[in-house]
Amino acid sequence: MIDNPCILNDVTRCIGCEECVAACKKINGMPVEDGPPRLGHSKDGLSATRWTSIFRRPDEVSVRKQCRHCFEPACVSVCPVGALIKTPEGPVIYDKAICMGCRYCMMGCPYGIPHYEWNSINPSVRKCILCYDKLKSGEIDKPACVNACPKEATTFGSQEEMLAEARRRLAAEPEKYIQHIWGEHEVGGTSVIYISHVDLGFLAWQDKKYLGTEPLPDRTWAALKKVPLEFLGMASFMTATWWVIDRRMRLAAEAPGEKVTEAPETTEDEGGER
């Protein structure tokens, strides 16, 4: 398996035939027909049995949606037990044996990719795994969806090759494309990149805002790395406060005739300390 595998989706070439969807369902052994949609299902068509979908947009624009396999995936960082794994090669995969089913990955993903088997009593989180096991064993040389595409709207190669190819297309037909490669830098970069003639902000939650290049895990880590310090700080602050107050009260009790002083007023609440 190549390192840094990458899928380049060219929105201008997609005709929306859904061959990729069918191929994905076949290789992953999922039913061809999705069951009835659950109330509040994803509008992009993804579900636990549909790991890639064609998101229909106005003016006959079809955009293929799938897991982006971020370089610094939010889902992997938030999983408390590490059931989602960023493999050394690149794809983000899922280990059912470890999962607790907290669904934090679904909340954390900026693209709303992980989906859940709501109707199962032994449910799994489901999402595209970039055909990781089959690519690794050498059974196939490119993901099933890429193989199935009749228009080469979705192509597969290493990250460098795909970025070069994307730049080549952008340069070759500058009037056809928006000069931006979606996924090159967003949330720290993703392994599934897009070039398009329409804005692709809608692939993420809250489509009006640019995602920014900062990887999402950095945001939680900024708070989490302070945890040991906070713990020690709060513990020593509390001990010190107790010691001061205790000593003052004992001294006051020993000195006859003096009134026992109340604790100082700095102690309204601990929130001020942080």
Next chain:
Amino acid sequence: MTRRVQITKGILWFITGLAAAVTIIRFTRGLGTTTALSDTTPWGLWVGFDVMGGVALAAGGFVIGAIAHVFKRDKYHHAVRPAILTALLGYAAVAVGLLFDLGLPWNIWHALIFWNPQSPLFEVAWCVMIYLTILFLEFLPVFLERTRFQALYRILLRMQLPLIILGISVSTLHQSSLGTLLLIMPFRLHPLWYTPHLPELFFVSAICLGLSMVIFESSVTAWLYKRKPNTDMLSGLARFAAGALALYLAFRLFDLWHHDKIGLAFEGSFEARLFWFEMGLSTIVPLVLFLIPKVRRSHTGVFIASSMGLMGFLLYRIDASGLAQVWATRTDYFPMWTEFAVSFGIVSFFALIYLFIQEHFPVEHEILDEEEKWRQRQLFVLPRFDRLTQVWLGDPTFASRRVYSLVFVVALVLGLTSTPWQPLVEASPVQRARGGDILKVGFPIGTVAFPHAEHVKRLGKEACGTCHHLHLPGDVGTPCSECHSDLYLPTRLFDHFRHVGLLGENASCERCHPKEGPRIGVTAKKCSSCHEKDMMAENQVVKTFEYLTAPGLSQAAHGICIECHKREATNPEWGKPDLFRCATCHRTPVSHGDVVLEASLEEIEDEVLQ
């Protein structure tokens, strides 16, 4: 035990009974049946209320611990034990709530052995486990006080202060880490709630919520057991609460101002109104109330202010973990009643445990003494004899237990019978498909074009049964949608109720069902035995009706129409229209979400008539 306590316990048992019913269905049918959660809203009431809210409700334990033991305010010592008990039970309730919410609850122990220190939830999980242990050790003396394990009791009392300081530190961590949880969602959470200071805000709000809870709970217990509320302590706590609320208000507004988001609060959007409602309920009104000395000294006053604060801060948690994300997901979520039943049921169950411990262990000595006196008196009360049923009801304690059991069982049955057993799906009744030669008439978007005459011409008259396979009485040219009336859900075809009504109510069972044997659909007479005249006779293709349900239109169309068109695709004359090409019918999204059957008339017409 006062009448109030008895009635309250009855209500709590009722809610617990409902929750017990939902529990059965939750663990046999899955999350899909008992919640309105979906892929766009994976966290709902159970996370927002039970976990996020529950942990903060239990914050009273560490706040009162700090006030009484670290800052040595002796008059609050009375509040320590109830607050620690609330915290202990609160955290236990959170753990139970998690078992409901986790998709794979039997894997909850994985948090112990599979580590991912990068995850805020990992940190929360560990802190909660540690703090639950600390709380247990803090509370253990109450169980031991009147037993013979005095040595252990004294050791634990000596450990009290270090334990409390450890508890405060651990609480600081996970109360703020609950806010950290949401830091990963800048694109889901509305900017009025999202800020890098979420951890700090969650910590301060936990202090507010904890104090409100302690005030609320001691005024409620005072009311329940008809004791004089400790006004001195309550008003003191109210002063602390006012301080914490002021700090929270200032922090929240400063944060908005600092990030230049104040304008968003005056936008008039749903989120802006939600923000002000939440701020008013949680902070502004309770703060004003707590600042008035007269309110602080009034039992009712602190009760009202603290319950408002309670609801307001719970709403803050629910907003942050869900309501304020609707803005990004654009999908509504309203909890099913089963979710409410479980949330309130867990609270009720733990409230019952709380009352039990209050009545049997020295949490508040006055209550225990009162209860013990009451129990003593009961020994001399004659058992009651019920003349109607000719049963000895036993002493009042026993009698009330019987009532609780009855209430519980009634609620359980009520819950089991009214809980849905099937998951929520989007019902999508199809618009009536047209039979006959509709190609000649213009038709609205959303109907299925079905050239009936064309089918008859090509398939021959014998083939009616291929499609009219359900063979209902009077089924001559029934449009598909008559039976396949939902796009996805099967439709019940046989109207039993109508038959019973027409045939003579209960006396008529045997007209269709056998005298002996079960009276079910399988054993019933075939429809044709009565409806001979208005049903086609059985022949090679037309089978006697033996179905009770028809599949949804989507399944029927994909199963019958498309299959047949596929088979005939090789026939140059018959192959049209190209039904196995999705786009023939689904002009807009074919993805299962928004299936719109928008067969373009002109195209199909062209193809058919070519």
